[in-house]
Structure formats: structure tokens, C-alpha cells
């Protein structure tokens with residue numbers, strides 16, 4: 643359901659899901675036509691070169707990092723800002739202003755968690771190889787799995803519990819919004835990266851796991867996940883599976899703490 647005559651262009655690293663996936667999911671759920679520019683052949687103006695051109699373009703609000711959305715003259719970066727702008731235009735934002743603010747707030751918390759997930763395998767430097775920071779990654783992952791992940795996931799579970807008094811299943815408002823898609827992606831990525839930790843944790847976050855399964859089964863999302871448009875998980879991505887990072891004992895604090 644595109645609300646614009648000019649195409650929605652997503653600029654993101656072509657070989658990974660990364661943060662770009664949170665935008666892709668919004669387009670896919672609503673079957674909004676979009677161009678995943680850097681995944682197109684370079685002969686057709688795609689590839690990483692296209693992304694670098696947008697990153698260095700003069701004029702407008704120059705983005706620091708992808709994902710970037712370009713719609714005509716509008717060039718916008720920061721995943722949460724992109725989704726806050728895009729969602730009302732494609733039918734993925736809550737109706738009421740208070741619920742929209744809640745969705746935006748929760749999306750920023752998702753962004754915080756993304757950064758902490760990334761820092762489990764790259765605690766010292768983005769530019770260094772994982773192999774050059776393995777010992778620190780081990781400490782970082784232990785702390786993440788024992789302290790931070792239970793706190794974040796307990797928080798999202800609590801949000802669903804509070805909101806479910808009125809709706810039953812969504813993070814903000816009374817229908818599916820973009821932040822539910824992002825929580826789906828987060829839980830799916832965490833399950834890929836830390837299967838043992840997530841097996842222990844899953845029984846304590848039943849509403850979150852039900853939301854994940856509900857999103858995965860949605861008609862357009864299911865088609866997308868089975869399609870070649872869905873980039874597979876890999877160890878070049880944000881959610882990486884390194885067996886040695888997935889063995890800390892975790893326990894969820896009581897809801898609301």
C-alpha cells in the first residue's frame with residue numbers, strides 16, 4: 643500500500659539482514675513496493691557503490707550510516723526515525739498519538755538492544771576482526787546473557803502483558819505495528835545467535851514468543867521469509883552464532899524490576 647508516486651528506495655548493505663531488515667519487514671508485511679538499491683546489480687546502478695554515493699551526497703541531512711530511506715528528495719537515516727516516518731504512510735503505525743509515541747519509544751529500545759547484541763562479538767572495535775577480540779567478546783557475552791538480555795526481554799514481556807489487558811498481543815496500540823515486526827526480528831536473531839540461552843529464557847517470555855510466532859505466520863511475512871529476498875543469517879551480520887559465546891547461565895528477574 644504505497645502512499646507515494648515516487649518509489650521507496652532502501653539503501654543498506656546487500657549481504658546481511660542487519661538493521662535494514664527492520665525496514666524490509668515493514669515493506670514486506672504491507673506489500674509496499676520498494677527498491678533494495680544496493681542489492682541490485684551494479685550495472686543497473688546498484689551495489690555498495692550506490693550506498694556509498696548516498697552516504698557522501700552533498701545537501702540534505704547527510705546520513706552517518708545505513709539503513710537509509712530515500713523517497714524523492716527525502717533522505718533519512720536512523721532506523722527508528724525511518725520507521726516513525728514510514729509507518730503511518732504504509733498502515734503500520736498505531737492510530738492514537740499516545741500509542742505512536744509508545745511505538746517510537748519501544749523502537750528506540752530495540753535499537754539499544756541491537757547495539758548491545760552487536761557488542762557481544764565486537765566489544766572492542768567495529769573495525770577489528772572478531773578473532774582479534776575473542777577474549778573480550780567472551781566476557782561481554784557472559785555479561786550480556788546473564789544481566790542485560792534478561793532485563794531487556796523481561797521488559798518487552800512486561801510491555802506486552804500491560805498492553806494485553808486491552809489487546810492481547812501487540813506492543814503498542816490495538817493492532818500490529820512496525821515495532822512488533824522489529825521484536826519478531828530481534829527474537830528470531832537472538833534464537834539464531836544464542837540458541838541455548840534462548841531455550842532457557844523462552845518459557846519465561848511466553849507473550850513475546852507468541853508474538854514472534856504470530857508474526858512469522860502472517861501471510862506476507864511467511865512468503866517473504868521463504869523467498870530469496872530474505873538474506874540468510876551469517877557470521878558477517880549483527881546476530882552471529884559463535885558457540886563459545888552461548889553458554890552463560892541466565893535467569894529472568896521478576897516482571898517490572
Ligand SMILES: N[C@@H](CCC(=O)N[C@@H](CS)C(=O)NCC(=O)O)C(=O)O
Pocket residue numbers: 660661662707708709719720721722753768
Ligand atoms: N543508530 C543507527 C545505527 C546505524 C548503524 O550502526 N549501521 C551499521 C549497519 S547496521 C553501519 O553500517 N555502521 C557503520 C558505522 O557505524 O561506521 C540505526 O539504528 O540506524
